[in-house]
Amino acid sequence: xxxxxxxxxxxxxxxxxxxVLFSFVFYGNTLVNDFAVDxxxxxxxxxxxxxxxSGIGDILxxxxxxGFFKVEGKDKLVSGGRYRPLSLVTFAIVFEFxxxxxxxxxxxxxxxxxxxxxxLYEVLKRLLVTLFKNDHAGIAFLSSFIxxxxxxxxxxxxxxxxxxxxxxxxxxxxxxxxxxKWKEKNNLLFLIVGLISLMLALFSKENSxxxxxxxxxxxxxxxxxxxxxxxxxxxxxxxxTFIFLYCRAQILGWNPIAGQSIELMNNPFxxxxxxxxxxxxxxxxxxxxxxxxxxxxxxxxxxxxxxxxYYPRHIELHTLASPISMFxxxxxxxxxxxxxxxxxxxxxxxxxxAAYIIPLFIVSNLLFSVGTFMGERFLFMPSIGFSILAGYFxxxxxxxxxxxxxxxxxxxxxxxxxxTITRNRDWKNDLTLILQDVKTSPNSAKINxxxxxxxxxxxxxxxxxxxxxxxxxxxxxxxNKSIEIHPYYxxxxxxxxxxxxxxxxxxxxxxKYNFLMKFQPDNKDATINQALFYKELGRVTGMNENNxxxxxxxxxxxxxxxxxxxxxxxxxxxxxxxxxxxxxxLEIFNGLLAKNPKSSDAYFNLYLTYLNMGNKSKAEECLSKxxxxxxxxxxxxxxxxx
Numbered sequence: 001x002x003x004x005x006x007x008x009x010x011x012x013x014x015x016x017x018x019x020v021l022f023s024f025v026f027y028g029n030t031l032v033n034d035f036a037v038d039x040x041x042x043x044x045x046x047x048x049x050x051x052x053x054s055g056i057g058d059i060l061x062x063x064x065x066x067g068f069f070k071v072e073g074k075d076k077l078v079s080g081g082r083y084r085p086l087s088l089v090t091f092a093i094v095f096e097f098x099x100x101x102x103x104x105x106x107x108x109x110x111x112x113x114x115x116x117x118x119x120l121y122e123v124l125k126r127l128l129v130t131l132f133k134n135d136h137a138g139i140a141f142l143s144s145f146i147x148x149x150x151x152x153x154x155x156x157x158x159x160x161x162x163x164x165x166x167x168x169x170x171x172x173x174x175x176x177x178x179x180x181k182w183k184e185k186n187n188l189l190f191l192i193v194g195l196i197s198l199m200l201a202l203f204s205k206e207n208s209x210x211x212x213x214x215x216x217x218x219x220x221x222x223x224x225x226x227x228x229x230x231x232x233x234x235x236x237x238x239x240x241t242f243i244f245l246y247c248r249a250q251i252l253g254w255n256p257i258a259g260q261s262i263e264l265m266n267n268p269f270x271x272x273x274x275x276x277x278x279x280x281x282x283x284x285x286x287x288x289x290x291x292x293x294x295x296x297x298x299x300x301x302x303x304x305x306x307x308x309x310y311y312p313r314h315i316e317l318h319t320l321a322s323p324i325s326m327f328x329x330x331x332x333x334x335x336x337x338x339x340x341x342x343x344x345x346x347x348x349x350x351x352x353x354a355a356y357i358i359p360l361f362i363v364s365n366l367l368f369s370v371g372t373f374m375g376e377r378f379l380f381m382p383s384i385g386f387s388i389l390a391g392y393f394x395x396x397x398x399x400x401x402x403x404x405x406x407x408x409x410x411x412x413x414x415x416x417x418x419x420t421i422t423r424n425r426d427w428k429n430d431l432t433l434i435l436q437d438v439k440t441s442p443n444s445a446k447i448n449x450x451x452x453x454x455x456x457x458x459x460x461x462x463x464x465x466x467x468x469x470x471x472x473x474x475x476x477x478x479x480n481k482s483i484e485i486h487p488y489y490x491x492x493x494x495x496x497x498x499x500x501x502x503x504x505x506x507x508x509x510x511x512k513y514n515f516l517m518k519f520q521p522d523n524k525d526a527t528i529n530q531a532l533f534y535k536e537l538g539r540v541t542g543m544n545e546n547n548x549x550x551x552x553x554x555x556x557x558x559x560x561x562x563x564x565x566x567x568x569x570x571x572x573x574x575x576x577x578x579x580x581x582x583x584x585x586l587e588i589f590n591g592l593l594a595k596n597p598k599s600s601d602a603y604f605n606l607y608l609t610y611l612n613m614g615n616k617s618k619a620e621e622c623l624s625k626x627x628x629x630x631x632x633x634x635x636x637x638x639x640x641x642x
Contacts, residue, residue, distance in 0.1 A: 052096030143391030356385025
């Protein structure tokens with residue numbers, strides 16, 4: 001045990017190897033994963049990323065979501081917009097060379113995670129060497145190791161889109177490292193690299209702005225740089241910060257918190273009362289945020305269960321009077337008090353608290369709404385503070401009780417390893433992740449809608465009617481649950497309408513779409529789908545229920561929604577013909593021929609119409625033309641009427 005302890009304490013070469021090795025051991029099974037959830041936004045369905053090199057200009061000059069939504073305005077659904085171009089530029093470069101091969105993207109995430117662990121290790125070694133001469137490397141290693149293996153990071157590493165978080169932290173730490181080197185060597189080049197690194201970190205994700213404070217704070221606490229020198233470093237770091245903020249403002253505008261969304265899926269701090277959504281009261285919002293803050297600490301201490309979805313109402317409304325919210329308030333006030341209390345005598349504790357609280361504060365919803373109550377990805381940067389503190393106390397335990405400390409380390413490795421590796425499997429693809437996480441987040445409107453959507457997508461063309469019925473019923477259950485949670489979730493209504501369409505319950509499908517269209521009259525996809533529903537209802541009403549008069553009304557409505565649907569037009573002509581309204585039928589079928597002179601179906605329907613009118617010569621003429629265009633037209637007609 002003592003030899004193992006010495007390895008942990010002193011062998012810096014082994015430290016680096018272990019950090020890289022465990023990055024691949026814990027996350028290697030993501031290499032067989034496909035794309036999942038938000039990967040569509042940044043790669044699979046992002047038109048700029050998929051242009052490769054030629055899309056980089058658009059990535060740099062537009063909202064991060066623009067390449068996915070493709071329509072100006074939709075990319076601003078989340079308050080303040082998003083400008084995080086660096087990860088998308090990386091994806092565009094990868095796409096240029098490797099296309100949409102998920103293996104490469106997953107490999108990059110693991111490599112960058114390993115680099116983040118290594119750079120964290122180098123930063124901590126330099127920060128701690130003065131205070132902990134003999135065991136600074138040991139503390140740095142254990143802290144970096146705990147950071148690497150913590151299961152809460154699976155969302156960032158297993159989800160390719162999480163590269164923005166990884167790059168933001170990696171480049172922030174790189175900035176820290178080069179500022180430290182500049183302090184050691186007094187080489188201006190190191191300072192320049194440090195400033196550029198922070199700027200790139202900010203272009204990865206905005207929460208890197210935390211290191212505008214953390215870098216000078218670390219210098220002040222550990223290297224006794226002095227307030228004036230630390231402030232000078234702060235001023236230097238303002239340069240890349242202002243450059244980023246200026247670029248962001250040029251793309252998105254100058255007010256990052258303007259225009260809070262009134263859509264629950266983009267602003268969770270809304271409640272449904274008297275048929276409409278109203279904002280949480282100040283005490284309700286603050287109480288709910290405090291609840292999420294205690295949840296974050298819980299996930300760091302015991303990372304189970306994990307979920308990618310913390311949307312309403314997975315997190316319930318809490319007032320400030322809620323016991324757990326009050327506990328969270330006092331706990332966090334206690335941490336802030338401890339930060340100041342230990343500032344001089346225990347700088348490691350103070351810095352750990354700051355490294356946790358400052359980046360978490362940015363994504364906590366206290367400053368502005370981030371679009372969801374919380375997210376495990378938001379712990380990627382703050383977990384540095386937790387990891388430093390955990391590494392420090394674990395080493396102190398090993399010094400006093402070596403065997404116990406090493407046993408605890410092995411328990412962490414086994415427990416965290418099992419959780420990380422099994423959680424990575426959940427991220428295999430959309431289906432595996434969504435079906436797993438709905439068990440953890442059953443009260444989330446978003447994930448219930450996702451379950452319904454993915455089941456309909458996967459089984460919409462299922463030929464086995466028993467399987468189709470079973471899956472559609474499951475989809476309906478989740479979509480109805482989603483609407484129960486969020487009565488104005490229009491995406492859920494649209495999918496529910498589609499589910500009823502697959503069940504051939506066309507009237508209910510139309511009912512769901514009618515509600516949707518009241519609020520989204522310009523929804524083109526919904527308009528086309530609703531036209532389809534009316535067409536099929538018209539077909540069934542005319543053919544199965546023998547009610548051609550009612551069928552005419554449904555088909556006319558279908559054509560009002562989609563005037564260019566030749567099949568609906570043809571069915572309308574048939575419905576008129578069945579009722580003996582031959583002039584209307586002839587007008588419709590001749591109109592179809594005017595648009596498409598090679599329509600065998602139109603000629604055949606003219607044949608039937610003339611036949612019913614008793615005009616055999618004209619009927620034979622049309623039948624001859626129909627057979628000329630499609631020799632199997634009679635077989636097709638007979639099959640369609642079976």
